[in-house]
Amino acid sequence: MAADGARGAANDYNAVVNGQAADASAVTADQVKDARTVDALAKALKTTVPEYEGCVADSKAGLDEATSKLDRQAAWYKTHAASLGKAVKAVESSRLDRTVEDAEKLLADSKGRVADEKTRSMLEQAIKDRDADAIGEAVNAVDGSVKAKADADAKARREAEEKAQAEQAEQAAADAAAAQAQAQQQAQSYGGGYSYGGGTGYTGGGYTGGGYTGGGTYTPPATGGGNGGGSAPSGPISGGHGIGTCTDGCASLPPIRH
Structure with missing residues (x-):
């Protein structure tokens, strides 16, 4: 009976170790709200497990001793299976708390x-x-x-x-495009500029149009009379460019200056 009890308790304990505890041990501290739960589980899994030896005895005293040992081992397995289960649940609960907390933040954001x-x-x-x-x-x-x-x-x-x-x-x-059109319009407006049609030029004095006409006729003064006097010129001097008919008295006349 003692051997069966110890063996059953050991199996239950190992089921927790290899099942829920193994899954929970993969959870990291940043995945839970309370990182201490992860540390507590890791510590529980490092506990030294008693070695099951079965029930072997050659005497009644030896049998009693073996039975007592098996009972203690069974109690250990039961106790540690329970504590390990609590550690696993603590990690899982803390992980859920963190999941809910993150989800609430996401919901708000x-x-x-x-x-x-x-x-x-x-x-x-x-x-x-x-x-x-x-x-x-x-x-x-x-x-x-x-x-x-x-x-x-x-x-x-x-x-x-x-x-x-x-x-x-x-x-x-x-x-x-508008600026270019305006510039072209302004250029066309100034394109005629100022023109000089030639007109009649300037008229005044002896200047008419584009040519020049000498100013009037020149009549020299008459020479003095008397017995030895000369004679009046036969005609006026015109044009200023030559002398027409002239008596000898013309030699005394000053040259015509233009």
Whole structure:
């Protein structure tokens, strides 16, 4: 009986070690709300396990001693299986607390940032239920919805910027065309300039039009009378370029200066 009890307790203990404890031991400190639970589980798994020897005795005294030893081993296995189970549950509970805490933060941060608000409703319900699996699925859905909205918003901003740039370029081209048209119009307005039609020139004195006409006729004074006097010139001197008929008295005349 003692041997069977010890063997059964050992099997139960090993089932915890190789099952729930093994899974919980893979949880890291940053995955739980209280890192001390991870340390406590690691310490529990390092406990020295008594070696099962069965029941072998040659005498009644030896049998009694073996039975007592097996009973102590059975008690140890039962005690440590229970404590190990508590350590495992502590890790699992702390992990769930951290999961819920992170999910609550995501629920708050994702407000107004999802493409589908239903994903947040799913997450909110999973948090209330403290269902780790449901929370995991809802978290993935919310993350995907946040990304979808972010991508859509980025695309909209990019298209708006491209549209604004196109409108600016179009306006710049229109302004340049208007400026060029105005410059051409101004150039045409000044193209006639000032013209001189020749006219009749300047008329005054002895200058008419483009030529020159000598000024009038010149008549020399008459020579003095008397017996020895000469005679008056036979005609006027005209043009200033030569002398017509002249008596000898002309020799005394001063030259004509133009």
